[in-house]
Amino acid sequence: MDFTTSxxxxxxxxxxxxxxxxxxxxxxxxxxxxxxxxxxxxxxxMVAAAAAAREVTDGTLQDIFNAAAKGFLNAVGASSGPLYATAFMRAGKALGPEKSVPRDSLRQVIVAMAEGIAHRGKAEAGQKTMLDAWLPAAEAASAGADPAAIAAAATEGA
Ligand SMILES: [Mg+2]
Structure with missing residues (x-):
């Protein structure tokens, strides 16, 4: 079953x-x-991101991620604001203007979010940032690991 806007x-x-x-x-x-x-x-x-996402009616997956990005950014003044906003926008771009995608496409979301955080934060693995969790998760997602293994990779990295 495909992954939908709802x-x-x-x-x-x-x-x-x-x-x-x-x-x-x-x-x-x-x-x-x-x-x-x-x-x-x-x-x-995340509360603001989810609320903004729920306000999107008749939008695409990309529209919802963009709304989540704006909601998160407006709610958070700390550095995590632009980092997650960028991650959500990259996620939306990865899925594109679609109303539904095969569930396997969610792998690209994890990769896109990790890349967005790395780009915006100008950081890389091993610097004791959240990328130490995101990058191994992205690698596992790219390699075709199942969701539990992707989560385990993130936990181990953290
Ligand atoms: Mg703090």
């Missing part, structure tokens, strides 16, 4: 719920090296 809207809403659940954990991790606000930024950003 699937994407639901996925972004699930991610917002997940960020709410992980907020305190992310803040604690950030507190070890920074100002302990990363969980707040990620929750606010």
């Amino acid at each position: 699937d994407l809207q639901a996925l972004l809403t699930d991610l917002a719920d997940r960020m709410r659940a992980e907020r305190d954990h992310l803040c604690a991790l950030d507190g070890a090296i920074g100002d302990a606000d990363h969980g707040i930024a990620m929750e606010q950003g």
Whole structure:
């Protein structure tokens, strides 16, 4: 079954719920090296991204990702704002102006988001940034790994 615009809207809403659940954990991790606000930024950003995505009626997958990018960017002043906004815009470009795509195309989303974050952040693997999780995930996705293995690659990188 193909991945549709309503699937994407639901996925972004699930991610917002997940960020709410992980907020305190992310803040604690950030507190070890920074100002302990990363969980707040990620929750606010994903809630705004999901809300903006749900407002798109009769749009394409690219329209929804672009709306999510704008929502995230407007909600988050921290550096994660432009990083995720770029990632979402790259994801939209990867899927294109389509209303549905084969589920296997979601591999390209992971790769495109990783590349977008690397480009915007001018960073690479091994610099203790989120790319240490994103890049192994992108590599696994490109190599045809199943979703659990892609997630495991990200976890191991982190
Ligand atoms: Mg911080």
